[in-house]
Amino acid sequence: MKTYDWIVVGGGITGAALGYEMAKQGLKVLLLEQHTNLQGASRHSYGGLAYWSGTTPLTRQLAKEGIDRHRNLSAELEADTQLRELTLILTIDPDSDPEAVAQDYQKFAIAPQLLTPEAAHAQEPLINPHAISGALQLPHGHINPLLTTLAYTKAMERLGGTVHYEQVLSLISRRDEHISGVSTAQADYHASGVVVCAGGFSRGLLKAAGFSVPLYFTHAESIEIPPVDFTLQAIVMPANLQRSKMEGFASAKTQDHFWEGEDHELALPIMDVGMIQFQDQSLRLGQISRVLSNPHAAVDPAASEAKMRQQIGEIFPRLADLPGTWNHCLVAFCRDYLPLVGSIPDANGLYIFSGFSNPLVFVPTLAQRFATHLASNSDNSGNDDDIIQQLSPSRFMG
Ligand SMILES: Cc1cc2nc3c(=O)[nH]c(=O)nc-3n(C[C@H](O)[C@H](O)[C@H](O)COP(=O)(O)OP(=O)(O)OC[C@H]3O[C@@H](n4cnc5c(N)ncnc54)[C@H](O)[C@@H]3O)c2cc1C
Missing domain, CATH: 3.30.9.10 (D-Amino Acid Oxidase, subunit A, domain 2)
Incomplete structure (x- = not known):
């Protein structure tokens, strides 16, 4: 049985960027995407980078970090994202x-x-x-979102990450209810943690596993x-x-x-x-x-x-x-136009990185921050990221 540090569900821009950043942290990553030719929002997006659109200290910082990151991304990923x-x-x-x-x-x-x-x-x-x-x-900035997604996926593979084109059918939980993997029609895959990056399908996937998230x-x-x-x-x-x-x-x-x-x-x-x-x-x-x-x-x-x-x-x-x-x-x-980034309340081992409605400028920097946060939590170095904490799904609790 093959086990991974992390399984990422969904190979659109969120999953591909997060998978790459995790692999860069030295984590063993499996990215599962249901379509060999992407058909989701990252395939059909306009690709605009609204780096002017921050309205709060948080979104202004993320937009500034984001466009700076995009300006160096083609060199880092060794593939042209077509930034203009x-x-x-x-x-x-x-x-x-x-x-x-x-x-x-x-x-x-x-x-x-x-x-x-x-x-x-x-x-x-x-x-x-x-x-x-x-x-x-x-x-305004502009990238080709499909080429950027594919560039992230390839760069993740170069760092030792694995991609399988299989549809995740369900989550696997241990006796203590810790989510320990996913099932596809081909195999069961196990990992210390599972991150759902399935865009608009995330809600249904989590609901089928018994978890309700404020994601629409x-x-x-x-x-x-x-x-x-x-x-x-x-x-x-x-x-x-x-x-x-x-x-x-x-x-x-x-x-x-x-x-x-x-x-x-x-x-x-x-x-x-x-x-x-x-x-x-x-x-x-x-x-x-x-x-x-x-x-x-x-x-x-x-x-x-x-x-x-x-x-x-x-x-x-x-x-x-x-x-x-x-x-x-x-x-x-x-609901608050910010993404859901972090662990799902009451679900050990299960995380989400989704809910960006206009996210392309933010994804690279948030993927980097989230991967660093997850890696530091797994080695207990306690490097908590203040921005990641603000985006946690727990903000909607209570
Ligand atoms: C027409 C249009 C224009 C847009 N313009 C802009 C813009 O200018 N600027 C901007 O910032 N944003 C824009 N957006 C929004 C932006 O493109 C999306 O929010 C972003 O691409 C979402 O990325 P994602 O990875 O969350 O989702 P997706 O790209 O949809 O990726 C999710 C992936 O998960 C996979 N998946 C789902 N379920 C499973 C499963 N069970 N097993 C395995 N894989 C699964 C899907 O196949 C899919 O590939 C636009 C969107 C559209 C549609």
Whole structure:
């Protein structure tokens, strides 16, 4: 029987980054991912690094550490993450007062510049100036999230970590109820600790094992357009993100009983019109978000794609009819917009590293901090990380 120090469940960016950081600490790691070709949020993400978006000392520190880390990541992982520094244009809808929206953004670490519709169009000529009342301009980072995830996975393997492409079906607990491994259809695997990094599937996996965590998920839909022969000047998103409001509503304590049900729709679907171009000139357009309690709920691809294209066409007329592929995945989130990082209360040996709804800037630094924290706890050196403690799932207890 093969045993490991740590089993990481889920090979998206959170699991891959954490597996790598654990291997760097000299720990023996097994990463289990169900798909050989990734299909989760890290595959379909825009890849934006919102390093300007810290609003508290904690998130400002993490964003600063995060972007510094990203700037050195390609060299460290020996693979190109395609990091770029780009202009972010946040469009303001015609019914909103641009001055008031700009005022709301003063809470962020970097304050935006307010643009007229014409100035926004000059920055990114694909924007229809008649569909907006103004825009905000910010500096933004961008990576290819799939390449970054694969770079982390390969770097972990180089350090002696193991990857198996198998679906985790259940957790294994010892007689004393310590979680000591996981089962897949192929084998049982044992370790001193198990960390769940399964994104939107984490909640269901833990629930099946009898653990309830305040972790939720949206169903996200986007359209991928193959490489085009023109170049975009900016990443464009809405200033007034509907998804954040939906997440706030859907994760309120009063909604918890709906999440326990098999098939609830907790809110009407929302659409945040955004677009991003990757270095290979392909585009990602989106996005519809839904809160359905069933992670496997079916959505109608044709109707969704038509709705997305109609709304995308209002702001980016040139993009609406470009041929592309509709995609769907789950995105995990938490009630306080911070991730869950740490041991699961009442579950010895079981940990979570998930619940980042807009996490790409934070993941490298948090993975490093969490792996260091776990390694120092296992050798009893007592090097407790204050930031990791603030993100512990126990913050929701009581
Ligand atoms: C359209 C879109 C745009 C986005 N844009 C941004 C952005 O610009 N900036 C930003 O910061 N964030 C963005 N996000 C969010 C961000 O991409 C995700 O939050 C992040 O990628 C989540 O990573 P993850 O590892 O938690 O989840 P995932 O990438 O979903 O990985 C979880 C993995 O776990 C695996 N898994 C699940 N269950 C099991 C099991 N039982 N056994 C084995 N494996 C299992 C899955 O197959 C999956 O690969 C966006 C998301 C979407 C969908």
